[in-house]
Each structure stands twice: as C-alpha cells, then as structure tokens.
Amino acid sequence: MISAPEAAPDFPVIQVRKLAKKFCTRLRTSLWYGLRDIVAEAWPWSRPRTASLREHEFWSLQDVSFELRRGEALAIVGANGAGKSTLLKLLNGLIKPDGGTIRLRGQVGALIELGVGLDPVLSGRENIFVRAALFGFSRTQVNPVFSQIEEFAGLGDAIDMPVQFYSSGMVARLAYAVAIHLRPDILLVDEVLAVGDMDFQRKCINHMLAYLAAGGSVVLVSHNPYHIQAVCQRGILLEHGRVAFAGSGLETLDRYFAQQHQLPATRGTGPTTGRPVVIEALTMTGEATPAVVAGGPLRLRVDYQAQQAYEAVGWAFYIWTNDGLTCITGGLRLEPVRLAAGQHQLCCTVPQLPLTAGQYVVKVAIFELHSQQPLALLGWEDAPVPLQVQGELTLEKSFQTMLQQLVTIPVKWGDEQLGVH
Numbered sequence: 001m002i003s004a005p006e007a008a009p010d011f012p013v014i015q016v017r018k019l020a021k022k023f024c025t026r027l028r029t030s031l032w033y034g035l036r037d038i039v040a041e042a043w044p045w046s047r048p049r050t051a052s053l054r055e056h057e058f059w060s061l062q063d064v065s066f067e068l069r070r071g072e073a074l075a076i077v078g079a080n081g082a083g084k085s086t087l088l089k090l091l092n093g094l095i096k097p098d099g100g101t102i103r104l105r106g107q108v109g110a111l112i113e114l115g116v117g118l119d120p121v122l123s124g125r126e127n128i129f130v131r132a133a134l135f136g137f138s139r140t141q142v143n144p145v146f147s148q149i150e151e152f153a154g155l156g157d158a159i160d161m162p163v164q165f166y167s168s169g170m171v172a173r174l175a176y177a178v179a180i181h182l183r184p185d186i187l188l189v190d191e192v193l194a195v196g197d198m199d200f201q202r203k204c205i206n207h208m209l210a211y212l213a214a215g216g217s218v219v220l221v222s223h224n225p226y227h228i229q230a231v232c233q234r235g236i237l238l239e240h241g242r243v244a245f246a247g248s249g250l251e252t253l254d255r256y257f258a259q260q261h262q263l264p265a266t267r268g269t270g271p272t273t274g275r276p277v278v279i280e281a282l283t284m285t286g287e288a289t290p291a292v293v294a295g296g297p298l299r300l301r302v303d304y305q306a307q308q309a310y311e312a313v314g315w316a317f318y319i320w321t322n323d324g325l326t327c328i329t330g331g332l333r334l335e336p337v338r339l340a341a342g343q344h345q346l347c348c349t350v351p352q353l354p355l356t357a358g359q360y361v362v363k364v365a366i367f368e369l370h371s372q373q374p375l376a377l378l379g380w381e382d383a384p385v386p387l388q389v390q391g392e393l394t395l396e397k398s399f400q401t402m403l404q405q406l407v408t409i410p411v412k413w414g415d416e417q418l419g420v421h
C-alpha cells in the first residue's frame with residue numbers, strides 16, 4: 001500500500017446536512033430542465049432551483065443528514081431504489097445535490113459503478129498507472145507498490161489483457177486493488193464485493209478492517225448482512241430516499257430485516273392463522289438483562305392459543321442466519337408434551353448460547369408427535385422473529401467477526417492423556 005491514512009484527531013471526515021437530490025422520469029424533460037438550470041445558475045439573481053419538484057420529477061433523496069469520523073464504517077442499507085447509490089454518487093461528487101451540503105475531509109477512494117475510471121482498451125497494468133497518475137502519483141511512486149496492487153488483485157497473467165475482456169469479478173478486483181493503494185482517507189464501496197468470488201470478498205473484508213484500524217473511514221452499500229456485520233459499527237436505513245433509521249450497524253440491520261420481512265423490529269410477531277394451534281408470540285431474553293448475550297443463557301417463551309387439547313406434541317425452535325437462508329442450530333423436543341386447550345406457554349432455556357454476537361432469526365414449530373404434522377408454525381410461512389445476540393468486541397471477538405464465525409463451540413484445550421496443555 002502506498003501508505004495507510006494517518007490516525008488523526010476525532011473530527012468528522014464526512015458531514016452531510018439535509019442532503020436532497022431529485023431526478024426526472026423523462027429523459028427529454030430531464031435534459032430540458034438541466035439546460036434551464038445551467039442558464040439559471042449563470043444569473044446571480046435567479047431563484048434556487050431546488051425547493052420544489054417540477055413535472056415528472058421526484059425526490060431520490062431528501063433530508064439526509066449524518067456524520068462519519070476516522071476509523072468508522074457506515075453501512076447504508078435499504079430496499080432496491082431507496083437511494084443508496086445516489087447517496088454514494090453525491091458523496092463522490094459524480095452528481096450535484098439539489099439541496100443540503102456535503103463536507104469531506106481527505107482523499108476519497110470510490111468503488112461505485114464497476115469499471116468507471118478504468119479505460120477498457122488499456123490493460124490492467126496500464127490502467128493502474130493511469131489511475132495513479134490521476135490521483136497525483138508518479139510512475140516512480142507507483143513502481144514500489146505495483147507488486148502489492150498486482151498481488152491484491154490476484155489477476156495473474158490477465159493483468160496484461162485489455163480491461164474490456166475482463167469479467168465483472170476481475171474488474172472489481174482491479175478497481176478495488178487500485179483504489180485502496182491510492183491512499184484514500186475515505187473509501188466509498190457500492191456492492192462491488194457482490195460480484196467478487198469468496199476469496200476476494202474475504203480479502204476485501206480483512207483489508208477494510210485493517211484500513212479502519214489504521215484510521216480510514218468506510219461507507220459501505222451492501223445487501224450482504226455478514227459484510228455489514230463484520231465491518232460497520234454504524235448504519236443508516238434509507239426508505240424512499242429518507243433516513244428511516246440511524247443507529248449501530250446491527251440495529252440498522254435489524255430494522256432492515258424487519259422492513260424486508262414486514263414485521264415490527266421487536267421480539268414477537270403476529271399469529272399464524274388457519275391452524276388448530278396459533279402461536280401468538282415468541283419472546284426471547286437473557287437471564288440478567290433483556291438482551292441475549294453471546295455465550296450466555298437464552299430463554300424462549302412461546303405463547304400459543306389451542307382450540308383443543310393435544311396429548312402428545314413435540315416442539316422445536318430453529319435459529320437461522322438473518323437472511324433466512326441457513327439454519328445454524330436449534331432445539332427439538334421429542335418427549336411428549338401435553339398441549340392444553342386455551343391460551344398457554346411453552347418455555348425452554350439454552351444455558352449457554354453458542355452463537356457469536358450478531359443478528360439472527362428464529363422459527364418455531366409445534367407438531368403432533370404421532371403424525372409429525374405441524375400444528376402451528378412461526379416464521380416459516382410468515383416472517384421469522386429477529387434475534388440480536390450481543391457481545392463485547394474484545395480482541396478475540398473482533399478476530400472471530402473477521403472470520404465471520406457464527407457459532408462458538410465449547411473447547412477443552414490440551415490433551416489430558418498426553419499431559420499436553
């Protein structure tokens with residue numbers, strides 16, 4: 001790397017105040033408005049163009065404010081079309097705001113639109129020197145770090161091939177490697193990692209963690225909860241161009257998943273209808289505090305309403321990754337339980353929750369033991385319940401996060417028989 005940004009006093013490197021951007025849905029009208037705006041701007045006494053919408057215009061971003069300091073990473077999450085890329089383009093100066101202000105301190109490295117800033121006719125090698133020159137680095141300055149850039153990109157012989165023949169993953173590799181070696185104080189990353197393979201994604205996440213520790217700042221747009229969880233302490237959720245939530249990275253993910261699953265971001269959910277037994281709520285708490293702590297106890301309580309009694313039921317809970325794609329662990333009770341008619345509860349405790357700090361979701365099933373038929377389900381046909389596991393970010397934990405480890409298994413170190421510790 002040419003050099004990591006120097007750690008500096010604790011002042012915001014990004015200050016965004018009441019940022020607004022509007023777009024036009026019609027290309028011709030948009031060009032016409034653009035022309036009128038340029039002319040209007042030339043007249044010092046003309047009215048500012050920003051306050052209202054003209055025909056066919058809409059707000060892509062409105063009233064967006066936040067700050068970011070050195071060593072901090074901010075996740076920008078939100079549904080498709082929420083305004084995330086627009087925000088990054090405004091931060092990078094690719095487009096002009098229609099309202100509000102942006103103050104940036106330091107050099108910005110941006111990976112926004114794949115391939116932007118790379119010349120397709122030139123080889124990867126030539127592009128590295130051209131990009132570096134644009135950032136004010138001479139050939140002699142780049143030469144000593146060229147091998148690092150080449151190694152990070154991991155393109156092999158393709159480094160001498162024209163960039164137009166690169167796959168999207170190869171373009172991402174080259175763009176990321178060049179951007180991070182040009183000494184940015186602020187790194188803007190928009191979904192670039194999504195096109196990279198797993199090896200590259202892991203490399204980038206590890207790089208971002210080291211870069212943050214060295215005082216750099218990251219703004220990350222991603223739909224990948226693990227990337228956000230691993231890198232971002234802070235987050236904002238955009239909804240129709242407005243900040244719907246701002247908080248820690250995990251809280252923001254919680255809100256985002258709640259929004260995506262359309263359920264309230266609390267522990268509890270609506271009933272499963274159309275079944276003889278209805279799960280009315282699932283509550284999860286630790287013993288000392290309402291928060292569930294990594295390695296600590298987890299108490300689950302299922303409130304159900306049964307139309308009739310059942311003599312032998314089983315029940316199970318399952319903890320999934322927060323994208324709802326992979327089941328991590330759970331508990332299955334196969335000894336018969338009597339389910340009384342009316343409103344009652346099923347409870348259990350996990351004495352030591354083996355999950356690391358992070359965001360998960362929980363699904364529950366109550367089923368008839370004899371027929372194995374489900375009597376009530378929660379989180380399968382409807383939205384699963386979010387579970388936030390908290391934990392101290394000790395050196396060991398942060399290393400675990402870096403590895404994106406989800407589960408901690410109890411280990412007895414050493415071999416007693418051999419007397420090795």
Ligand SMILES: Nc1ncnc2c1ncn2[C@@H]1O[C@H](COP(=O)(O)OP(=O)(O)OP(=O)(O)O)[C@@H](O)[C@H]1O
Pocket residue numbers: 023024025060078079080081082083084085086087
């Ligand atoms: N140049 C443009 N002209 C007109 N509309 C635009 C332009 N760029 C973005 N938009 C619109 O602004 C809104 C926000 O788009 P943006 O690309 O910022 O969303 P996003 O949150 O990044 O979405 P995604 O998750 O799909 O990448 C969308 O309605 C989009 O159609």
